[in-house]
Amino acid sequence: MDLSTTGTRRDRQRAATVAEIKAAARKLLVEGGASAVGLRAVARELGLSAPALYRYFASHEDLISAVIADLYDELTAVLVALRDEDAEADLGTRLFLVAGGLRDWALAHPAEFGLLFGAPVPNPLADGHELTPNHQAAMRFGAVFKDLVAQVWHQQPFPSPSDESLGPELVAQLQQKSEYFDGMPAGAVYLALNYWTRLYGLICMEVFGQLHWALEDAGAYFQAQLYEIGEALGLDCPLPE
Amino acid sequence: MDLSTTGTRRDRQRAATVAEIKAAARKLLVEGGASAVGLRAVARELGLSAPALYRYFASHEDLISAVIADLYDELTAVLVALRDEDAEADLGTRLFLVAGGLRDWALAHPAEFGLLFGAPVPNPLADGHELTPNHQAAMRFGAVFKDLVAQVWHQQPFPSPSDESLGPELVAQLQQKSEYFDGMPAGAVYLALNYWTRLYGLICMEVFGQLHWALEDAGAYFQAQLYEIGEALGLDCPLPE
DNA sequence: CGTTAACTGTTAACGGTGTTCACCAAAGCG
DNA sequence: CGCTTTGGTGAACACCGTTAACAGTTAACG
Numbered sequence: 001m002d003l004s005t006t007g008t009r010r011d012r013q014r015a016a017t018v019a020e021i022k023a024a025a026r027k028l029l030v031e032g033g034a035s036a037v038g039l040r041a042v043a044r045e046l047g048l049s050a051p052a053l054y055r056y057f058a059s060h061e062d063l064i065s066a067v068i069a070d071l072y073d074e075l076t077a078v079l080v081a082l083r084d085e086d087a088e089a090d091l092g093t094r095l096f097l098v099a100g101g102l103r104d105w106a107l108a109h110p111a112e113f114g115l116l117f118g119a120p121v122p123n124p125l126a127d128g129h130e131l132t133p134n135h136q137a138a139m140r141f142g143a144v145f146k147d148l149v150a151q152v153w154h155q156q157p158f159p160s161p162s163d164e165s166l167g168p169e170l171v172a173q174l175q176q177k178s179e180y181f182d183g184m185p186a187g188a189v190y191l192a193l194n195y196w197t198r199l200y201g202l203i204c205m206e207v208f209g210q211l212h213w214a215l216e217d218a219g220a221y222f223q224a225q226l227y228e229i230g231e232a233l234g235l236d237c238p239l240p241e
Numbered sequence: 242m243d244l245s246t247t248g249t250r251r252d253r254q255r256a257a258t259v260a261e262i263k264a265a266a267r268k269l270l271v272e273g274g275a276s277a278v279g280l281r282a283v284a285r286e287l288g289l290s291a292p293a294l295y296r297y298f299a300s301h302e303d304l305i306s307a308v309i310a311d312l313y314d315e316l317t318a319v320l321v322a323l324r325d326e327d328a329e330a331d332l333g334t335r336l337f338l339v340a341g342g343l344r345d346w347a348l349a350h351p352a353e354f355g356l357l358f359g360a361p362v363p364n365p366l367a368d369g370h371e372l373t374p375n376h377q378a379a380m381r382f383g384a385v386f387k388d389l390v391a392q393v394w395h396q397q398p399f400p401s402p403s404d405e406s407l408g409p410e411l412v413a414q415l416q417q418k419s420e421y422f423d424g425m426p427a428g429a430v431y432l433a434l435n436y437w438t439r440l441y442g443l444i445c446m447e448v449f450g451q452l453h454w455a456l457e458d459a460g461a462y463f464q465a466q467l468y469e470i471g472e473a474l475g476l477d478c479p480l481p482e
Numbered sequence: 483c484g485t486t487a488a489c490t491g492t493t494a495a496c497g498g499t500g501t502t503c504a505c506c507a508a509a510g511c512g
Numbered sequence: 513c514g515c516t517t518t519g520g521t522g523a524a525c526a527c528c529g530t531t532a533a534c535a536g537t538t539a540a541c542g
Contacts, residue, residue: 055519121450170461193455201442209362220411293491
């Protein structure tokens with residue numbers, strides 16, 4: 001959509017100002033971390049007074065919420081670009097590329113990553129809660145991985161644990177997600193979940209410095225782990241150079 | 242050590258006040274999350290004026306740093322108690338107990354857990370940094386798991402990946418930790434690290450709500466994962482009831 | 483014992499935050 | 513043109529962490 005030709009002249013100016021505000025907020029975020037992006041600081045950045053921002057965002061929380069949504073979409077775009085970069089790549093290498101891309105993005109943008117994935121997330125399934133835009137953006141992000149894993153499965157089903165080995169209550173929960181995972185059985189959903197939890201946990205630990213005590217450069221460890229969890233999905237690992 | 246009979250009368254009163262302050266801080270932490278434990282709020286809690294707290298802590302950051310250290314020690318005590326509860330238990334079940342105990346503690350004290358493990362940790366190996374008391378407490382905590390895994394290894398070495406499969410640079414880093422892991426070879430250190438990263442990542446995701454979209458009760462999934470990562474250490478899983 | 487010093491508390495104040503209010507100028511529209 | 517909406521302002525409120533100046537209590541020492 002071309003925002004610059006949508007609506008009246010004032011609407012366009014308004015959208016431009018909103019974009020400026022979010023850009024300033026993000027600049028402060030990268031330069032000084034999450035605590036540096038304050039309402040007054042953002043206003044100062046573009047030569048406005050603090051109350052002026054309330055014409056564009058209902059509150060400080062709304063502002064950072066908006067940049068979070070933007071960051072989700074931006075990260076998602078980076079990952080899909082990586083996924084579709086090589087038209088001849090098979091699904092396995094695409095999954096490797098996307099996973100590595102997520103780690104690279106996280107390491108290159110630690111403050112942004114912390115904003116997206118470091119803060120506790122409220123349970124959206126609790127009744128009364130509407131699905132917030134941020135949550136929807138997060139789902140679109142997660143769908144990149146989900147789609148890839150589901151495609152891998154449908155192209156060549158990987159061996160997955162039996163229902164008996166997982167236990168009935170876990171199987172019951174996993175089967176609820178079978179539809180979301182394009183009909184994959186419980187055991188396959190379990191492996192998909194396993195893939196995501198290990199990838200996410202690993203990246204979080206590295207970005208948040210929880211691995212410093214053990215590894216000075218977690219890159220090699222990450223590659224090894226990626227190979228391991230890829231193997232569980234029946235994938236061949238691209239050789240480390 | 243019996244603090245109540247150490248030093249002069251004033252020293253004892255001072256220690257008592259320090260304990261009161263930390264208790265109030267923790268109460269606010271539990272009730273309202275990390276953002277609720279402010280200097281003035283703590284002072285209000287015990288009927289003091291805010292500047293009075295500066296007689297006991299150099300800054301607000303020092304205060305929460307002190308409660309973090311206490312929380313580390315408390316959590317460590319809980320885990321060692323769990324480890325030593327059953328004198329006849331073998332190392333494998335002890336490891337299961339401690340891992341489950343960590344999850345239980347995290348779920349029962351989410352705010353405290355977030356304070357300990359949710360915030361990015363500065364790299365202590367960067368030159369100039371002394372080992373902060375918090376870091377030492379964190380190391381004592383981590384040693385509970387490290388000791389158990391090392392004992393498991395020395396009792397019966399589990400099959401571990403070869404140096405060739407891990408790659409030279411990863412092996413080089415792992416071997417640097419061989420001494421810390423009581424002489425375990427690189428492959429075994431890798432599995433120990435694997436155990437910790439997966440356990441930590443899983444608990445973080447559950448506590449911080451990052452698993453809500455997939456599982457309403459992650460308990461069964463946690464058990465299955467615990468079994469899986471225990472298997473890698475050559476352990477038998479206690480049957481789920 | 484009296485004197486002195488250290489300790490523990492106070493109030494006032496500074497600069498910072500997010501937020502609301504009353505006001506005002508300019509842009510757009512009938 | 514007049515009127516309404518929009519986007520800006522400065523003043524103010526309540527809170528925050530922190531510092532300074534000051535007072536009362538308590539321990540220590542000659």
